[in-house]
Amino acid sequence: MSLSVPDPLVTAAWLADHLAAPDVRVVDATWFLPTLGRDARAEYRAGHIPGAVFFDIDEIADRSVDLPHMLPPSERFAAQVGALGLGNGHQIVVYDGNDFAASARVWWMFRAFGHDDVVVLDGGLGQWRREGRPVEDLPPPPRNRVFVPRVNRVLVRDFDHVLANVASGHEQLVDVRPAARFRGEAPEPRPCPIAGHVPGALNLPASEVLDPVHRTLLPAETLRERVAAAGIDLARPIVVSCGSGVTACIVALALFRLGVTAAIYDGSWAEWSQRPGAPVTR
Known part of the structure; x- marks a missing residue:
């Protein structure tokens, strides 16, 4: 089933309506500059959109270069997102708690590896909370999926x-x-x-x-x-x-x-x- 949408963003209402859809996967991509002194993973553990997995752009990156969060080799990306339960055929919805940093980055990363069924939650976790929608503090159960990358140069x-x-x-x-x-x-x-x-x-x-x-x-x-x-x-x-x-x-x-x-x-x-x-x- 395809839930493709014409805009690269979706509203909190759209996500709430489709949260239980079998092919929808939600990704928390919150990231902060080190100078801010905030721990994005800890904030994810404290509360995230139900079913969301945490995507760390500093971990899913090219670790062979001395530059921050560079695009990883395709095989590394495929293995790491597959371990998060994200595979081909999924409609991926990305959000964050910091003004699109780094939900827009993760949106671009998936498209750079050939996965166009990816959108961003407009307003992120802040908008979700402002509308009084639920959050949870437990990560979803692990489930591996196959992601086959198609690099878009x-x-x-x-x-x-x-x-x-x-x-x-x-x-x-x-x-x-x-x-x-x-x-x-x-x-x-x-x-x-x-x-x-x-x-x-x-x-x-x-x-x-x-x-x-x-x-x-x-x-x-x-x-x-x-x-x-x-x-x-x-x-x-x-x-x-x-x-x-x-x-x-x-x-x-x-x-x-x-x-x-x-x-x-x-x-x-x-x-x-x-x-x-x-x-x-x-």
């Missing part, structure tokens, strides 16, 4: 690609860090040897695509206005970056709501700032 960009694009300008690079970090006037939350941004990049802070009160994604028309104000042309290819590849996915999710599929520079500023000779604009 269209959704991923690496350092060499972005470096070549500085000269060619074929793709628009959209940096979603706060404006002060983009300009090199504020420090990064993790150590970086240089500050600034990739030459030619545009700036659309991820916070600009969220409702400031309800922390839901803005309506499509408002998103179009924010995108246009940032100088982004929706008719041209777009690559999104940020500090370490997490909040970039929030803007990619917003662009997908507008019918645009954007790629993610997975290493983002955490990688760019460490590469000798990488050009920087301040």
Whole structure:
């Protein structure tokens, strides 16, 4: 049975209505920057949407590189999500407790491995709780499923690609860090040897695509206005970056709501700032 939906997001009401469907799987992808001093896994244990499994982007990652939560090899991803009970044929609903970080990242990860039946709960756990919906503190019983990955290279960009694009300008690079970090006037939350941004990049802070009160994604028309104000042309290819590849996915999710599929520079500023000779604009 397919429960595919036309929007990349679903409401709490939709999820409540489909929570017992046999092919629906719910994923808690809550993640916090280390500087916040919060334990996402502990918060999951304290209370989560019934049936949700915990997806740790720092664990389901490429552990062979000295960069945070990089996209893992396909076989590692398949084994780890299969162990969580997530397989082909499932409609996966991802949420978090921190303004789409990292539910949008996990949404992108599944699509990067060829699984398009994945959506994000708009407003996350906060919206679920505000509507008075139930939570539980027990993890679901373990159940292994088979996940067969089909890597979608269209959704991923690496350092060499972005470096070549500085000269060619074929793709628009959209940096979603706060404006002060983009300009090199504020420090990064993790150590970086240089500050600034990739030459030619545009700036659309991820916070600009969220409702400031309800922390839901803005309506499509408002998103179009924010995108246009940032100088982004929706008719041209777009690559999104940020500090370490997490909040970039929030803007990619917003662009997908507008019918645009954007790629993610997975290493983002955490990688760019460490590469000798990488050009920087301040």
